Amino acid sequence: MNKFIKRILPLKIFNFIYYLRNYNHNVYKFNTSINLKNSISDLFIWSSKCTQINFIAENVRALILGKKVDVIHNFKFFSRDGILISHQKYKANSFFERISFEDFKSDGEYFSFIHFVESEVTLSQILDIKGLKNKKDFCEQNRGYTVYYPGDRDSGSIVHGNFGGVFKDEKKLAITNIKKHIYTPIYKFKKESTYDIVFNNPTDKKLIIKLILNNNLEYKKLILPSLGTRFINLKGYEGSVSFESRLAICRALIFKNPAPNSRGDFDVFHS
């Protein structure tokens, strides 16, 4: 049925109907003004506990042209309360660049950052070179991967970004819904391990997240300002946990046996 309706309706109208039908379950705003001047970024997490953090950044301009293209990879870092604290820039021209961040101090153990790309030859000009006429209704999305090093001798643990939809001017595409959702990662927390469960807030509203320990029905509440980051340290617990919030999908980044840790039992993953 969906396929049939999609075939007969203009794409924008189909998507608007789909958006209305998913009332209460939408991750992003219905945005008709997406264009190439924008780019959106995942909301990545920085850990001050790690000895080193790398970022693997993609260069879509180079990937489209099939050759090196000079770009500047930009990173904006926000304090645990969501205040802009640092803007770092790295010149590169490769298809993928492994960037080792300059260290800097902030108030929290975990906070968030976004990634966006600037270049002398714009993405629009590159699409012109490739003969793409219709350049409306899409934009670059910076997803990337963060590599966390928990100790000096260890290899890094790699994860992709949490969904964010944050524009480079810090406007936000992600929304909160009226009804609350309960998200439960399919993961068994173990008594003998320690976990930092880290959340960030990609919306422009204050976000309340309740972390529910399903085995003993205890819960812990976090309040996150826009672009802010908070975490809960969980130890001695066995079983599943759920996250209750007004986000359509509330996923956390989980640091198992967090840094500093050279024992080899460190792991980072998206819930």
Place this chain on the structure above:
Amino acid sequence: MSSYFPIPPNIWIEELSENIYGSITFLNIPNNQLKNNLFSRKYNDNVYLGVYCIEKFNWELLKVFKCRPNEFIEIKRGELNVNNNRIIVVVPKKNNNFIKKTNKLIKPDSLRIDRSPIAERVSINFHLRESFTSYQGEYPYEMTLLKKSSFLTFDVLKNPSEINNINFLILTNIFQESQMQDDCNIEFFDPYFRKNIKLFKAKRNAYTIKRVYDLEKKIGNEETLFLKSNKFNFIPLMLSINIESKQLSLEHTHPPTEFFYGLKKYEAVKLIKNQWLQDE
């Protein structure tokens, strides 16, 4: 969207003379749902996990696990007594009516109870001694119906090999029809020297595991490699192990569709695919 759950293989580490063990962990709960109110249905369903593997030209049911609401089940590869290079697929169903032998893998049921967005997932795990790594993963049902598709990925998630790291690229393919066990050439190359193309074979309805160092040796450097196929699709995973600390890391690589956002993003994705998938 419903999903299959492939059980990852055990991987032999020559340097340590031992295996990294693969398993999945299933939890019987819809992983995203609206908060209950007076009118909502309370989730209280049993789920049956049918474990299938291909025997000659059919999917054969090996075992069924019953999973009660809110219960975890871990299925370890090593406990199934199946040759390690064969694919094992777990099919979640709401009833215990599994076909014992079939040439078309049965469709998985969804645990979803409302329109909350999320894919059905399990924890896909690898462990070695005290080290354990996982990611929330699945193999979408729709992907198993694609007779022909293309594949482009990059080995960007590897840890540098000079400091005691071993990286494994794991390509997973599941196709609904069990007779389809043909293979295709995966071309890999340094993107700056595209004429120097090397090949390896990857099978449909199988895992293909490659040590990244072996691929780098053939190309002659340790830069990022691009990998492609014009025949069928795979889910690419990178598993890394540090020989000294035994630390493991596991993550999947984003497909090129993730580089753009918006209604017409496929226009731009097509340009990347054309750039790299077309033959030189």
